[in-house]
Amino acid sequence: MIADLIETVVKILIVFGINMGFFAPILGWVERKQSAVMQDRVGANRADILGFRIIGLFHPIADALKVMVKEDFIPDGANKLFHTLAPFISLTCALVTFAVIPFGGQYELFGHKVNLVIADLDVGILFVFAFASLAPFGAVLAGWSSNNNWSFLGGMRASAQMLSYEVAMGFTIIGVIMVYGTLQLTEIGAAQADFFRWGIFLQPVGFLLFFTCAIAENKRIPFDMPEAESELVAGYFTEYSGMKFVMFWMGEFVEIVTISAIVTTLFFGAWHIPFVSDTALVSLFSPVGQAASNLLAMIHDSLGSPATALAVSTLLAMVVNLGVFLAKIIFFIWLQMTIRWTLPRFRYDQVMRLGWKMILPISLINIFITGLFML
């Protein structure tokens, strides 16, 4: 019982620590810097502490400080409750999804089964979709409660766009569920131990469509209709300032990470290195574990048992799992950022046409063809 509790707390700390402590602040920096270098500019590099600038990495700190001391403004005539609630919904929906995403395999540590996922739900993928479909509420509430025309238009577009792409997203995922025959994300991950059974090989079209829908769900360029800086000021969060503004902003970044994690889990072999299974990983680290247990034996005799050796190598394997998973996530974050700074925006009608007339039919055909192959 205690062991379970410790395990869960450690996992939550790891996942949320990585998300809120590492990705959320660093992505703001990455977005500015990557876009700058890509466009032959230098990007933010002025914030310094005692003359040290370390390529602009102090900017997240400066931003955080600035945001905390800013006035939190609620416009006249706004619905105070919903206006305050909206950013929390946005951020929470993005974060909670991480609970069901596996970032490693299942191992045994001192006879205790450790499963590297916070909540191993049977219907993991449905959980993801449930919270993805809650996300529009954040945008819609924000737009509606702000008592501002730009916000209202943004919120309206957000609802239209996110609902249409959710439908298409649901269909694109069915192909994957059919191939692996499970809704459980850990099992989908485990099924991709074999390199040639990765989702990208079994469902290439599904991957493309899902990725497109996911970017559209996240309301980023080229699908930034709800924000539309060039038309709607900032869309649904025009009337937000200070910490609440940043919550939307962080929600967006966390969602980038979430999308990357889901894509990795479904299509890119989750935590697996190609051609190396989890058991092979543990045995690969066994000499290290042996050495570590020998070292520990010097401190206390009982620590030098083969059990500790196994535990150390297992732990190392877990860390490698997590590292590989993170590396894949980072790759997809990079890809999304690059897409954001490469493609021009769609027009509103183009977004709708793409969603309903192209992606939806193609995903239906994809399901059909997948079914044919499975028979």
Add this chain to the structure above:
Amino acid sequence: MPIEPQKIKKVRRNLELTLWEKLYIFEVIRGLFITTRHLVVNLIGFVVPPAGKKRSIPTIYYPEEKRVMFDAYRGRPVLVAQENGSEKCVACGLCEKICPGRAITIVAREKENGDRFPLQFTLDMTRCVYCGYCEEVCPKEAIVMSREYENLAAYNRAEMIFSKESLLRPEKDLRERLEYVRRIYSKCNY
């Protein structure tokens, strides 16, 4: 600086898209490839700069690195000093007359030997529009537009009014501009 011939790139406009382009996804990948190439080249450029440059990105890190302005640049008008440190200006008043912003005020005096000189030469930089007429009209090459582009703005108006003493610059610092002025205004009357 001679202008290097640029590679001309043909852009297709208002054409029917080919089927390949209509598929969109391949053109997207091509676009991603281009941006990524820029990213990688520039990142490498930060670590290993291309020959003769500090980095492959053309940005100048302004307060630390300053740009040397080209000859045609019209910065703050300054007075040219002679070898002995006194001004070349003979207080003819032409610049005062032509200045469209009425930025220049001259108080002229005469020496014992009959030479005129400006007792006061006040330049009100709140009024100057950097047109360069004063430089063009001056018969003595005594006032030129310098390359100075810093501290042209100030926190109060009093700081923007300059006296003769604060405007004097040694002639050797202004040589490029003087040569440029001779070339461009065909001045040979001295």
